[in-house]
Amino acid sequence: MVALIAALLFLLYPGTLVAEARAGNDIPCVFSMLLFMAALNWAVEEESIWLYGMAGLLLGVAALVRSEVMLFPLFPLVYYLCTSRGWGARGKVVLRMGMLAVGTVVAMSPWIIRNYLLVHEFEATDTLGGVAEQEGLFTCEHLSQYGSFYLAQRAAGLERAEIAKQLGLGLEGSYYYQFFYTPQDEIRFNRALQNHVAEEYRDHPRVLAACSAENLFYKFWFLGKTPQATKMNVLVQLPLLSCALGGLIVFYGLGLLRKAAILLLYVAYVPIIHAPIIAHARHSMLVLAFLAVPAAVFLVWAWRFCERSIHRSTR
Numbered sequence: 001m002v003a004l005i006a007a008l009l010f011l012l013y014p015g016t017l018v019a020e021a022r023a024g025n026d027i028p029c030v031f032s033m034l035l036f037m038a039a040l041n042w043a044v045e046e047e048s049i050w051l052y053g054m055a056g057l058l059l060g061v062a063a064l065v066r067s068e069v070m071l072f073p074l075f076p077l078v079y080y081l082c083t084s085r086g087w088g089a090r091g092k093v094v095l096r097m098g099m100l101a102v103g104t105v106v107a108m109s110p111w112i113i114r115n116y117l118l119v120h121e122f123e124a125t126d127t128l129g130g131v132a133e134q135e136g137l138f139t140c141e142h143l144s145q146y147g148s149f150y151l152a153q154r155a156a157g158l159e160r161a162e163i164a165k166q167l168g169l170g171l172e173g174s175y176y177y178q179f180f181y182t183p184q185d186e187i188r189f190n191r192a193l194q195n196h197v198a199e200e201y202r203d204h205p206r207v208l209a210a211c212s213a214e215n216l217f218y219k220f221w222f223l224g225k226t227p228q229a230t231k232m233n234v235l236v237q238l239p240l241l242s243c244a245l246g247g248l249i250v251f252y253g254l255g256l257l258r259k260a261a262i263l264l265l266y267v268a269y270v271p272i273i274h275a276p277i278i279a280h281a282r283h284s285m286l287v288l289a290f291l292a293v294p295a296a297v298f299l300v301w302a303w304r305f306c307e308r309s310i311h312r313s314t315r
Contacts, residue, residue: 006296010289014236019285025065026285032062033069033266034289040076040262043096052096056103063104064111066286067125068273073100075265083258119183127186129277130193131177134160136278137197140211149280150225163196164189201276208276215279220271223280233281240288240295247294250301263290 010016019026036058043051056073063070080093105112108124115123138156139149146152157176164171164178169185171178180186201208221237224230248264251257257264267287274283 001300002293002296005299006292009240009292009295013240013288013292015281015285015288019282026282029062029066029069029286030289032058032065033286036062037262037266037290040100043100044262047092047096049096049099052099053103056100056105057107058103059100060104060107063108063125067129068270069286070104070108070125071273072266072269073097073104075269076262079261079265119187121187123187127190130190130197131160132278133197133276134163134193136215136276137200137207137211139278140214141207148226149223149230153225160193163192167192212275215277216271216275219281220274220279221281221284230281237281237284240291243295243298244291245294246298246302247296250297251294260294263293266290 016027036055039051039055039058043055059069059072077093077097080097081090084090084093112122112124115121135153135156138159139152142155143149143152146155154175157178160178161171164180167189169189170181171185171189178189180189221241222230222233224233248257251260267290270283270287271279
């Protein structure tokens with residue numbers, strides 16, 4: 001029953017339907033991460049180093065779809081190092097996670113090699129990190145000024161175009177993405193944006209703290225392109241998040257939190273990785289399929305609780 005309800009929650013969830021309709025990379029990333037999670041759980045249960053390598057291959061495929069998932073193994077590595085007893089067990093954890101990392105690099109190697117042959121520099125994924133960081137900082141500081149996330153994004157794009165012109169880079173496009181005539185210019189632009197954001201956060205650490213907190217607890221789950229979309233996101237997301245929180249309480253009561261550790265670590269990882277960069281409700285799609293599991297657990301528990309209560313009252 002839990003499996004059926006979880007599948008239906010994800011497949012019929014409004015966010016899933018919107019993500020499928022827009023034909024972006026959200027659904028392929030969710031699919032590849034579900035495959036990775038299944039393989040990783042299998043590897044943990046069987047304690048097979050080769051299965052960890054296979055899971056790493058699947059993670060590498062997912063990272064080629066959305067690069068932010070690439071660093072997720074650091075979370076289970078730290079978790080298992082802290083919960084393992086003895087240095088021998090910790091050594092096995094390092095070996096297994098190392099094999100997972102090797103599999104990830106192998107899957108990503110064609111793209112990495114292609115990037116090196118193109119620009120003669122190491123670029124593991126893409127060159128959009130600076131764009132995400134600059135947009136996150138700009139929208140954090142100016143969202144109230146523009147009234148909607150959509151308008152703030154366009155203004156952030158204009159600022160990026162101005163930065164590119166100051167660098168003397170030839171480009172096309174100014175309202176959102178900037179397109180350059182050479183990949184070297186694209187890399188130079190990306191690094192300039194990253195340096196700009198890093199300098200701002202170094203000079204104003206309170207801005208980093210405030211933006212990260214807002215991204216983590218509000219924007220990641222609810223922020224839409226317009227105020228109306230944000231209100232709709234709140235109405236849709238809050239019930240699922242409440243059920244998921246209830247499911248975690250049920251997990252705890254049944255002593256199953258440790259068994260669900262990998263799933264919960266991923267649910268925590270994605271918002272945390274977005275917190276210092278940029279976050280809006282679309283990004284939460286990467287964890288909704290996994291939140292559907294504890295939400296389904298809570299719904300089944302609540303149904304059985306009501307059944308027992310009704311049964312006792314009619315006796």
